[in-house]
Amino acid sequence: MLEIKNLHVKVGNHEILKGVDLTVRTGEVHSIMGPNGSGKSTLAQVLAGRETYEVTAGKVTYDGKNLLEMAPEDRAREGVFMAFQYPVEIPGVSSAYFLKAGLNAIRKHRGLEELDAVDFLELVKEKIKLLEVDERLLHRSVNEGFSGGEKKRNEIFQMLVLEPRLAIMDETDSGLDIDALKTVARGVNALRSPDRAILVITHYQRMLNYIVPDAVHVLVDGRIVKSGGKELAHELEAKGYGWVEAQARAAAPAKA
Amino acid sequence: MNAVAQQTNLYLEAFAQFEKATAGDGGAWLHPIRRAAIARFADLGFPTPRDEDWRFTNVAPIAGTAFRLAGEGGAVPGPEALTPFAFAGIACHRLVFVNGRYVPGLSAPGSLPAGVRVGSLAEALRADRGLLEPHLTRYADYHHDAFSALNTAFLADGAFVRIPRGQVVEAPIHLLYVSTGAKVPLVTHPRNLLVADEDSQATIVEDYVSLGEGVAFSNVVTELVVGESAVVSHYLIEREGRQAFNVSTLRSQQGRSSSVASHTVLLGGALVRNNVHPVLAGEGGDCLVNGLYLATGRQHMDNYMKVEHMGPHCGSRQFYHGILDGQSRGVFHGRIIVHKGAQKTDAKQTNRNLLLSEQAQIDTKPQLEIYADDVKCTHGATIGQINPEAIFYLRSRGIAEAAARALLLFAFAGESLQRMKVEPIREHLERLVRRWLPHGDVLEDAR
Secondary structure, three states, rough: EEEEEEEEEEOOEEEEEEEEEOOOOOOOOEEEOOOOOHHHHHHHHHHHHHOOOOOEEEEEEEEEEEEHHHOOOHOOOOOEEEEHHHHHHOEEEEEEHHHHHHHHHHHHHHHOOOOOHHHHHHHHHHHHHHHHHHHHHHOOOOOOOOHHHHHHHHHHHHHHHHHEEEEEEEOOOOOOHHHHHHHHHHHOOOOOOOOOOOEEOOOOOHHHHHHHHHOOEEEOOOEEEEOOHHHHHHHEEEEHHHHHHOOOOOHHHHHH | HHHHHHHHHHHHHHHHHHHHHHHHHHHEEEEEEEHHHHHHHHHHHHOOOOHHHHHEEEEEEEEOOOOOOOOOOEEEEOOOHHHHHOOOOOOOEEEEEEEOOEEEHHHHHOOOOOOOOOEEEHHHHHHHHHHHHHOOOOOOOOOOOOHHOOOOOOOOOEEEEOOOOOOOOOOOOOEEEEOOOOOOOOEEOOEEEEEOOOOOEEEEEEEEEEEOOOOEEEEEEEEEEEEEOOEEEEEEEEEOOOOEEEEEEEEEEEOOOOOEEEEEEEOOOOOOEEEEEEEEEEOOOOEEEEEEEEEOOEEEEEEEEEEEOOOOOOEEEEEEEEEEOOOOOOEEEEEEEEEOOOOOOOEEEEEEEEEEEOEEEEEEEEEEEEEOOOOEEEEEEEEEOOOHHHHHHHHHHOOOOHHHHHHHHHHHHHHHHHOOOOHHHHHHHOOOOOOOOOOOHHOOOOO
């Protein structure tokens, strides 16, 4: 479903991703772990279509299409969703209007009928319960005045409504208490299905207790330096990132 | 002699004729004031950018145009031409003025509570000197402001509204000023006197529109006198054509514990100057000064606020939002004057602007003059572009870029519009704003 090959990404003169390779098949859940500054969020943002990043080399194929050539809204309509690490506050735009506009744009693209206000509310009420989000949130401005936890839950709520095929969680777990983390994980697991893929980007292993990944990759200094099963996450939790970074440094001259 | 001075002479000549023409009518008691006003105008002349209050607005296009004073008996449009200007879903008490003159045939004052007056000032000048004299020309400063001086000199028609003590007028009073356009540039001097006595309530809308092309100059002065505990909402809608000049002054005088909301939406006109000048004279008064200006092309919109706190324990809040596109230019000049004795004043001022093009320009200037020592005054201004992070966020959820921009602009404008509490008026204005916004059509079902 998602194939990343030799992806190089720059911001200004600073190269952040230095040749990322990653393949995620339909139905799989992959986790990308790594120390701060390793390029995790950059990878998520580039997949979602953020234009402030410059792709200097490499290819990203999504469902056989060249993802990097698509506008952010087209990626969303094709089923790509990123849960933002820092969701943006948008005063004056109600959550309900925003989400309905997004959902209907996606439905239209998929050849489905657009939902009217009544059907839309029915749909979202069902999803909102799962995340223990206050229904009144729908009538508030998008993310405005939300607590950190509310913002993260709101991202997952949007994800459940938009039903993406490829969901990317950008450090959705950071700053969440254990209860909120469980709620978020419940939302993500509800989305898990054989025709979807999920990419969980995180610094910590804790969320992976609740969203059990099929594969774990370690991103260090813009490269994936180690891949393994879910037990790799536990190893990182126990030993920290120091040893993989050391391994990566040792391996780097050989590569060069 | 330069061009500006020549056109000044034109006003002086027109005044001589105007004085002769109005000599016999019932408003002759005003002549000494009119004469004093034209003398002040002759002394002052039109302001120039050297004048601190006009630093960012050059009125040369007005001063240099040979306007003719619009007279009575011009062509009057049919009622169907006015349909687009009506607020759907509410029956207003409506007065229509065509080129500055009241037209009874197009007006529908409707049924009003006992003692309430909603009619033309021309008629009141003839018959109600007693009601007018205590207020008319007492508040708007024609001694220092050339445009108010001109308006006062040519004072002849406009709206006269009076709400007696304790009366509530529920439906809005809609004052519609229509410029029909003519072969020669026309000037009108609408003069409105709005008096809300103690404990009364009303909503009054001044609405300036154009039918047809043509250079027109509306030089408006409105005196709004608000008695103790009275509650008044005032709306100013400027939606004239792109060849129109509009200089409008709202001068409100507020009594004890009164509450006034002034809402302004500027969409039309070539050069617009919007003066809002509330004076909180009594103790415990409150005023909201809320506005939205949307300019594009070569439009110039100048908002000059002068909020005067005289009584203690008064609150004032100014919120002005501007969106500027094309080569347009916006001005926000927000003065707050807290006089000695206006203790416990709570004054707030916010001006926010979005620039949509490289050539658009905004000058924003707060000016606080505080002569009391126990007060709270805050001000803030921002100038920026649409937040690219917010656009990306919307696009990442499937919303097209053009729609995302329109949505964010409408939300920005919406902050001003949401303060306007009369729903049919707000919805009407929301439609106008959506129509103005680039790609605003995608928002047609926004609410």
